[in-house]
Amino acid sequence: MYLEEKQLEASVESLISRVAHVKNALHSFIYKLENEYERLTWPSVLDNFALLSGQLNTINKLLKNEKTPSFRNQVIIPLLLSPDRDEDLAKLTEQRVPVFSHEIVPDYLRTKPDPEVEEQEKQLSAEAARIGPEVAQKQIQTLNKLCSNLLEKLNNPREDRDAESATMRQNKSSFNPADTNALVGAVAFGKGLSKCRPPGPVAPGHPGQGPMMSGGPTLQQVTIGGGSGQQAGMGGPVAPQQQGQPGKMPSSIKTNIKSASGSMHPYNR
């Protein structure tokens, strides 16, 4: 008996100290929320919540401790209720409970929950008993799976972020590969810059199938005859009759070129 009393006393002492810690943490948190809410950041709020949660955990562990006697077996009976102010009690409770009267007894010495809460609890336990063990097990498994999925998603942020940013980048791509090819073709060998093209709207990226053939030699009639056929300007040698006939390549022109170059060039390479 004496051992149990000692145990009870010790556990009550430690419980009181733990509860005091929780009270202090709550006090500082409320103060911060009320006075410093402009400078408060979400991480620090989370820190406070984490602190409270840790302290509640320790209290739970303390209560579950085998050395702690079951408090349910203890009964608290108020021996004297008086409407007078009790200074010692006020000091003990930091002015929160100045009078130990019949108003405060139902709240502070309560052991059973409210009637409404009791009703709800009864309903919930009836519901749980009704659905049967297999369904309950399945529900438990679903809940576990959802939680583990969520944890995975939260623990691997990098892959998710990369996938999202890659799709975002594709939507606002800043270059067009078709345009690249068109421009490179234009610079490298004049794709789309043939002078036979009649001026008109050009579809971007499609420089038009101008009369350019593979293999290098142009399709434009080239008169090697020195001065004839030359237009004013930067030495444009295009014979005027090919204007307006894009895409038509009479083969006779090429033979003209070949024969002319053979005879005309004094500087043979």
Next chain:
Amino acid sequence: MEAPPVTVMPVTGGTINMMEYLLQGSVLDQALESLLHRLRGLCDNMEPETFTDHELVYLLKGQQGNPFILRARRSLSHPKAPWHLRYLGQPEVGDKSRHALVRNCVDVAASHSLPDFLNEMGFRMDHEFVANGHIFRKGAMKIVVSKLSRILVPGNTENTERLSLSYLVELSVLAPAGQDTVSEDMRSFAEQLKPLVHLEKIDPSKQRH
């Protein structure tokens, strides 16, 4: 006294064989501003330079298949500046791992009688275009962002029409032959411009078809 020995072979050329290392890409008009900002930050600190050039490409057709190509370029924004004549050889087919297009390059300056001279030599102009845009430098690397326009009436550089809605971006280095570290530097610089523009080695012969 015997005459000092004279080399039998004539002294050929005094220039080092210069190669041009090239990477090309393009950027859409709406992304041009961000690209220019990024280049201004990455490249050497100088006044942003714009240019307007008129380039003419001359062909000399011999008996064989491949014509000889020369590129003549003049500045429309500095009309008194000399013309610039450039020869670009065939891209070197080296190892595939080389990151840039490498080709032989010969540059000379010429007077304003260049077009007539080329015509007299037998060259014929194949095509011409106007390029205007911005030029940046980073060490030996030159980055050119240019908008190409087609000339509608031959010889009239006022009347031009844009070739596409994109700007051509070229990263080039002129270096003597045999320096492969150049392409590594170019590739790391090109990495810094992603994802705005992808600079890559585009083989012109693959573009013909």
